[in-house]
Amino acid sequence: MISGLSDGLSDIDRMLMRDTGMNLLTLGFRAIGADASEVDVKRFKAASVPITSGLGIIGGFSRSVADIVRDMGIDCFVTEHTDVWGFGEAIDRGADIILMADDEQYMAYSVAAGRYANNSFCTAAGYVEALRGAVGGLQGKEVFVRGAGRVGSNMVSLLCAQGARPIVADVIREKAEAVARANPGATAAEDLEEATAEAGLILNASPVPIPGDLIREGAVVSTPGIPHVYDEATLRKAKFIHDPLAIGTAPMVAQCIIYTMEKEREQ
Numbered sequence: 219m220i221s222g223l224s225d226g227l228s229d230i231d232r233m234l235m236r237d238t239g240m241n242l243l244t245l246g247f248r249a250i251g252a253d254a255s256e257v258d259v260k261r262f263k264a265a266s267v268p269i270t271s272g273l274g275i276i277g278g279f280s281r282s283v284a285d286i287v288r289d290m291g292i293d294c295f296v297t298e299h300t301d302v303w304g305f306g307e308a309i310d311r312g313a314d315i316i317l318m319a320d321d322e323q324y325m326a327y328s329v330a331a332g333r334y335a336n337n338s339f340c341t342a343a344g345y346v347e348a349l350r351g352a353v354g355g356l357q358g359k360e361v362f363v364r365g366a367g368r369v370g371s372n373m374v375s376l377l378c379a380q381g382a383r384p385i386v387a388d389v390i391r392e393k394a395e396a397v398a399r400a401n402p403g404a405t406a407a408e409d410l411e412e413a414t415a416e417a418g419l420i421l422n423a424s425p426v427p428i429p430g431d432l433i434r435e436g437a438v439v440s441t442p443g444i445p446h447v448y449d450e451a452t453l454r455k456a457k458f459i460h461d462p463l464a465i466g467t468a469p470m471v472a473q474c475i476i477y478t479m480e481k482e483r484e485q
């Protein structure tokens with residue numbers, strides 16, 4: 219997924235620079251409210267552990283994760299062993315951060331701090347930050363969040379914290395209403411399709427691509443949702459920010475580095 223090209227930028231860095239004005243490292247740290255330029259990321263070492271239950275072992279997942287971490291300028295190896303043995307190998311080989319996923323959880327673990335960053339929150343933070351970068355700030359702006367599950371509910375909280383005005387919708391209306399109630403400043407949309415068609419700024423945190431004819435001309439769609447399938451005409455009429463893994467992974471790594479540095483300061 220990540221490949222270095224002649225200008226020295228990886229595909230994901232080139233896409234993010236063009237669409238958000240940030241590379242992956244900068245975006246990852248900003249997503250969790252930190253500044254990458256104040257952190258010597260090169261002194262940290264990460265490990266990606268293949269997990270044989272679920273996603274972890276499928277489709278070179280752990281290798282893709284390691285590529286993303288290296289793209290942030292951080293040394294990362296894939297353990298030779300899997301599962302618990304792989305976790306032990308990561309510690310024995312001096313990893314500061316250990317990344318691993320099964321079907322239920324994708325986490326980055328800070329060995330020094332004994333704390334982990336979770337993908338649902340960090341994916342929300344990464345895509346909200348990408349949207350913020352793309353439109354030059356979110357304060358006071360209306361943002362439509364489609365999907366009120368793990369990622370979408372975190373997006374709504376993050377938007378409220380930034381002073382944006384989230385409108386949330388879900389095929390299960392009660393879920394959107396519960397998320398709106400829990401986040402003062404957010405509202406639940408009356409009608410999912412109408413709210414989609416009216417939105418200029420969209421975060422799609424549902425597993426369903428938005429029908430192209432519902433997307434407004436000139437909309438900005440920051441969308442972790444998988445699958446991500448749009449026809450040429452739809453891709454031309456709106457700006458889409460999407461990546462299957464990197465935008466959610468970078469804030470996890472950044473969060474673990476911050477946890478590790480906080481622990482070091484305590485000692």
Ligand SMILES: NC(=O)c1ccc[n+]([C@@H]2O[C@H](COP(=O)([O-])OP(=O)(O)OC[C@H]3O[C@@H](n4cnc5c(N)ncnc54)[C@H](O)[C@@H]3O)[C@@H](O)[C@H]2O)c1
Nearest residue numbers: 365367368369388389423424425426442443444462463466
């Ligand atoms: N790109 C990434 O790095 C990344 C990371 C994590 C999750 N994801 C993807 O993001 C999406 C959301 O993940 P999640 O963990 O929050 O899932 P989730 O199952 O917790 O939540 C999804 C929500 O979307 C709602 N929904 C389903 N169809 C809908 C539709 N047509 N319109 C509106 N809402 C609809 C569901 O009712 C549910 O509340 C999934 O597609 C997941 O694969 C991507």
